Amino acid sequence: MPAGSPPRIVGRVLANGDMRPGAPWWREAAILATTFVLCLSGGVAHADGTFGPPPAAAYVVAVLMCAVLPLRHRAPLAALALTTAGGLLVAPVGLLLTPLVVAPAAVAAYALAVRDERRAAAAIPVSAALLVSTTPFAETLSWQDVTRLGTVVAVPLVAGVLGWSVQNRRAYLGAVEERARRAEKSRESEARRRVAEERVRIARELHDLVAHQITLANAQAMVAAQVFDVRPEQTRESLEDVIETTRNALDDLRATVGLLRQSGDAVAPAEPVPGLSRLPTLLESFRRAGLEVSVHEEGTARPLPPGVDLTAYRIIQEALTNVTKHAGSGDAQVGLVWSRDRLTITVADDGTNVRPAPDRPPGFGLIGMRERAAAVGGQLSARRRPEGGFLVSTDLPLPAVRSTR
Structure with a gap:
């Protein structure tokens, strides 16, 4: 007009x-x-x-x-x-x-x-x-x-x-x-919900991939700095471990970003999805960073669904990463208890060599572990132990075992 x-x-x-x-x-x-x-x-x-x-x-x-x-x-x-x-x-x-x-x-x-x-x-x-x-x-x-x-x-x-x-x-x-x-309106709400869930999932994966490697590299660099004057050979080994760890971090980050940039639903990952079968390799990486990890297992182990298997691996990885970050060198215990309908995972440290908490906002490690456990129908709790140290306990559901005659 x-x-x-x-x-x-x-x-x-x-x-x-x-x-x-x-x-x-x-x-x-x-x-x-x-x-x-x-x-x-x-x-x-x-x-x-x-x-x-x-x-x-x-x-x-x-x-x-x-x-x-x-x-x-x-x-x-x-x-x-x-x-x-x-x-x-x-x-x-x-x-x-x-x-x-x-x-x-x-x-x-x-x-x-x-x-x-x-x-x-x-x-x-x-x-x-x-x-x-x-x-x-x-x-x-x-x-x-x-x-x-x-x-x-x-x-x-x-x-x-x-x-x-x-x-x-x-x-x-x-x-x-x-x-x-x-x-x-329902479609828009569902689309926003899926976008939010995908953002959380991507953030969680990047956190688990990168934070783990960076924490190990930091611990290995600290070991190299401590023995630089008295044990040059161990310093060289620690620096080589730092180089390998950072290279692995870059490879993981590059692979994850590459998957996110691809279009389509049928996208195959560059590497197999990690699970408890790779637990020995994971524990060895922490041992090279100065953390002694022991494993105690009860019950009969059996194959896990892919989602539960990945969740179990990531929770152990994040819990040990937190131990390395806050306790540095020391001892940690990983427990796996297999029952008929659930897998109980515990990760505990002895509380020695605890570093003072830096003046920075809290991270998202515990939040991510709880979200992972809830996503597959499990529960996670984290608390300080009376005798010292920290304990992370997780119950993950398992599929029913079919009896055979």
Whole structure:
């Protein structure tokens, strides 16, 4: 709309009779003009059976009945009552009651049916009966008169049926639109949830891959610094371990980022997904960093589902990484207890050589371990031991063992 131009008044009649933007203002004027012409055309047929120009009484009745039609948007029942009252004046003023004359009543009946189905079901038949109540019924009434009066009764009834149909269609379309809106909102929420879960998963994988290697490299560098003056050969070995550890960290990071940059769902990892089968290699890397790790296993080990196997490996890796980070050299114990329906993993340290906590925000190691355990239906707890040190305990569910005979 150009600047400074007056606003246009537009509106559309809703099922409840209100106006909404979308329909041009002239539509209401067209409806009123058409109804007036139809009502006035009914006066062409005279009571004596002849045809001619509408008398003055026809103009008066048409104006009175059409003047109340704008009320149908706010008060359709009152509009129907007033147009019915106008129809009752047709016979007393000498006009012939025809279907065209009651066109305003039909418009009001339609508006009432669209807005209020219950009131329309009671008011429209009453209005149709009242319209023909002023016509004298006698034995000399011809079949043409009966047909005409029957049509007069049918006009508001048919308009009411059309209004009910429109109301039902609007209600159906509204329900379909609401369901579509809810479905779209649900899809958006589901997409946001999946994106958030994927971000957490990526962050957790990067943390487990990189933090483990960086912590080992830091521990190995500290060992090299401590023995630099007294044991040069051990210093060289520690520096070689640092080089190997950082190289592995770069390879893991490059592989992970490469997987994230690929498209498609069927993406094969560059290396097998780690599990408890790689536990000896993992423990050896910690031993080279100065952490003595012992393993105690009870029960009969059996193959694990891929998700549970990866979770068990990552939890042990992160727990030992935390021991290396906060305790440095010392001893740690890893326990694996296999039962019928669960695997219990414990990682504990002896609490010796505990380094003072640096002044930095807490990490996400424990949070990531709890999320991993919960993702496969397990539980994880972490607490300080009364005798010193820290204990991480995890219960992971196992598939039921099928008995064989």
